[in-house]
Amino acid sequence: MSRFCVIGLFGLSALSLSANATSWAALPMRVLRSLIEADAVFNGPTVSTYFGTPPQEVNLTVDLAADWLAAYAYDCILCSGGTSFNPLLSSSFQSLNSAWMNSIPGFSGTEVMDWVSFGGILNAPDRQFALIESGANYTLQATIQNGHLGAFVNPSNDTSSSAHIFSQLYQSGQLLNPVVGFRFDPSNPKITIGALDPADYDGDLNWVEINAPSASFDSLNTFSIDGLKGYNGSFIPIGNSLTANLDSLANTIAIPNVSTYISSPGFMGPINPVISNGILAYPCNVTTPYVALSATINGVDYQIESTGSLLRPYTSFSPAEGYCSVGIVNKSDTLLPPSVSLGLPFLRSVYLAYRFPTDGCPGYYGFAFPAGANRTSSQISQTPTSTPTKSAQCLVFTTPTSTPLPSTEVTAQQKLLSSDKYNVYGGEDEAVYLVGVDDLSQMDFLAPVSAAPAPTSTASSNSTKVPMFVPQPTQSSGKYDVFGIPQHELVTLVGVDDLPQMVWNTTEVN
Template sequence: MQPDTDFPVDSNVQASGSWARDTISLGGILENKASDFVLINWMTTNPTARGRRLYRDRRLGLVQGPLGSSNYTHLFAGLYNSGELMDPVIGMRLDPVNPRLTVGAIDPEDYEGILNWVEIEPENKEYTNYHVFKFDGFQGRNGSLAPYTDSPMLAAVNSMYIDIATPNNFTYTTSSDFVGPVYNNTIDVDPLSGLLSVPCSPSSSFPGQDVPYAYIYMSIVINGVSYEIDSQDLVRPSLLAKPGWCLLGITTKSLVPREPQTVLGLPFLRSVYMAYRFPTDSCPGYFGFAFPRGANRTREQIAQRPTSTPALSSQCLAFATPTSTPSPLGDPPAVRSDGKQYSVYGNDSLQVQLIGAEQLVKGVWNVTSGGV
């Protein structure tokens, strides 16, 4: 791997690093020999944390840019152009209990209901995110849409964002018609960060009272289909919240009024099945949404039907059904684990194997002098 030119700081996500080109392999099954990517030195989406190397969910690693760029070849586009994929599509299930990734096909065993396809909007220099699409709005407990703006709205999906960003979180959270009943009708607001918290366990805030774990309602309506977000991904314990309180993962988009003002992060992505039909010469990009197979969804939810079908569906959205899982190409030293277990930073009780760990340069921390 040969690092190339510097990757400048991005004004939206605040990231810097170095361009590089190397072979990227997916489980030894697919392999792209000329992938361009950025080795991230530091990255944060917190506007007040410029210069910090890590923030909240400890992002650090490599990233690739949008498929529309002519300066480099994206991993999936490179695999498709080299003939390694059946179709230009990726199927994703990101819930932690049963995560699945199918590259080059869509596996019908991973989802229930009809795949709801929406076309990705053309790239716009005014957008603060890539891969923007239209959606109907936020649906609350009472079944109505929160009054943000005239439908449709614009949203982006972002697997590195741990919340749901809305145009204004108070529009949704201050109404029990949307979020449902919150214990003691109390939502705490941190005046410095703007983070919201809800009561979720007994504490000194409510002495002698049995405080249940909070349950929050939110659904994202896309092309007439309502996708419920699991409450446990919207309400989470955190050291950033007071004892007895949990952070509420519904935030306000900070980069306003630039579009999109909605970012669907991990709480949404863990609650749905999503397919991505990446753009090719004759077709634009599409997102397809469905319900994860085996998730706690009712028959009525799964039976929902989209209100419209995208243009060019017969040409761009007809995919072969996979019949088997390919075997790995091999097990070279670069992708083989040494079999040892390593602690996860911030969660020492969790042990995992690491690929290529024996090749990493070992460092020694001198905590007495602050040096390394």
């Protein structure tokens, strides 16, 4: 199934940020502890991004294969996720009064403009993005939550490249370097924009150039790979001149003719798998098997994590009793590159650097081993086969000397929360903050006359008690018949004189 991947051409108004110091931002990402095999489960990574004035926090889904920026509207129909953008709360919001150019049935919105910020450190005022107002597309509901951060700068389109938010931040002088670093692993998921933190990876970065394919390719962020290796360390015969792409919205590794892998114990290992509804599964009711698969890029073998990534926990969605799903699937479309699609199991196993295209430099991916991962010294010391062209021009970066701390933003959503916590019927035992409670009209509880405090002749000067106000009943000036009471017992009523007077209009009869 081909996923939603379009390249939007977003224009920007000119930024005037010369006063901003060159910097970089390190932001935590949210990822699952283990990938889940289920169509309706969201497996993707998200990163907090601020929209509007005052800022609103939206946890955008990070997509390595597309470049469009979007936030879900607060009143979006069937949009998934827990955060959204409310333009009514932003004083800097501008509607561009045009439909989002990438709208499809069930997933559509409008083009808008507002302030966008990463951690309060990197800021793009008047940034154009899509405000998604319909998220009813079933596939995208489970793929994209809250909104979309396209982290790919299209090198084959100069207009799209210069209009990307990463390019704009670099052109405005805010970024220390034209690079972005990613850790998708559950131990320390994060994104760095403008610098690569040496503490995030072990070994040297292995740089490969991103190809600039034609627009007809399935994915635009393709690069060359040597191949995939199995249990015995030899290449799986899946063809020559292989290409791969990176897909942070896919929870699988897609390879051509997956039966070649599972039909040989030399590639798969001593496992007796099953395939049910197209899902590969290993027996896991007694022992935890190991899924043996490595991607070789420019001469370096990158072991793909098994537990929690390739091998999924046993759940009710597992294909058979006592079997755990495995995230290796058959790539159905083999006519166009890429040959292999490296999804989240691979991304959670490596450190990824992205040098986006600028100033005559094409895009590059750099791979290393995540710091703190269970990697041997021999794995870390592997040497790349070749060095990309223009390395001296494009792949020399300034190393940061300090890490700027994200500013503590009081978001628009937080401003709506009550100052006190309240117990909620049917909720958990812990009290919670509520939205808009402080803006409600205050209710005065009137005590009965019998509850009024007895008058005292002298008041203590040290007393801090406020006497309770007890309203005096206002009796009506006349007496009235009351239904159910004999007519000779007319009574006075309380408050009748304060009611609006009713005018009875008579009809004139000729």
